[in-house]
Amino acid sequence: MTTVAPRPTRTAGPARAPRLRADASRNRERIVLAARDAFVEHGADAALDEIAKRAGVGNATLYRNFPTRAALIREVALLVKNRIVAIAERAAAEAAGPFDALERFAHETVDEKVGALCSMLTNHVDPHDPDLAAARERLLSVVGGLLERAKAAGEARPDVHHGDLFIALSQLTRPLPGTSCRILDEFVHRHLQLLLDGMRAPAPSVLPGRAATFEDFHGDH
Structure with a gap:
């Protein structure tokens, strides 16, 4: 009778998550x-x-x-939010003063052309996506901190809110009817600086209406 040798057993190693090359x-x-x-x-x-x-x-x-196209749009939305958060964090860490940080953040952020993407992100991205929601909350915290520090230092007028800044960043980077984004590139930083100068303290006038808040943008991502 022939004896069959048992096959050697292999010890399973720890499971490894796949990584992209x-x-x-x-x-x-x-x-x-x-x-x-x-x-x-x-x-x-x-x-x-x-x-x-x-x-x-x-x-x-x-x-x-x-x-799918939807998967690509979602990734673009996440990329843009994370890039803006990184801009705000660098500005807070490296700028000379609180309002300098706010100015640096604003000027670098308009180059992301967020206004040109607003409509697409509103209509094609799930507002309840957990990754996008987390990025949105981080954005609120970091950018809100920039403005609050400028207010606390007496460098920003007290009646503005970070929502006001987001409106400006969106409008300045939204193409005008019949034009392309490239037409705006020549003028956007000039007009942004006019806005930022108006945010400085002391305030030369009383702003009409209410301050915009970040929550006003919740549906626009």
């Missing part, structure tokens, strides 16, 4: 940045083939990372 991670980032630029210029209906071309990847790579 470095090149795959770079491809994904290029796609999201290209999509942001395309959505700014053409809205939510921007051609996905054109986005892949801008990113320097094939269509298959784009669809492998983002099987």
Whole structure:
């Protein structure tokens, strides 16, 4: 009778979460940045083939990372929010003073062209998405802190709210009818500085109406 030797058993190692290779991670980032630029210029209906071309990847790579347009739009929304939070954190850490930090944040943020994306994000992003909600709360905390520190230092007028600043950042980066975002690029920082000068203390006038709050933007992400 032939004896069959038992097969050696393998000890299962710890489960490892899949990680993107470095090149795959770079491809994904290029796609999201290209999509942001395309959505700014053409809205939510921007051609996905054109986005892949801008990113320097094939269509298959784009669809492998983002099987639906909705998934890509969500990632763009998350990217923009996180970039603005990072801008605010750098401004708070590196600027010379509280109002300097507020100015630096505002000027860097308008370059993100958030106003051109507002309509798309309102209509195509789930407001209850937990990742986007967390990014929104972080944005509220960091940007609100910039303005409150400027107020506490007596450098910002006391009757403005960070919602007022968000309205301005959105309006200054929203294309005018019949124009493109590029037309605004020449003027946006000039007009933003006019607004910021008006936010300085002491206030030369009493503002009409009520201050905008961050909650006013809750539906606009």
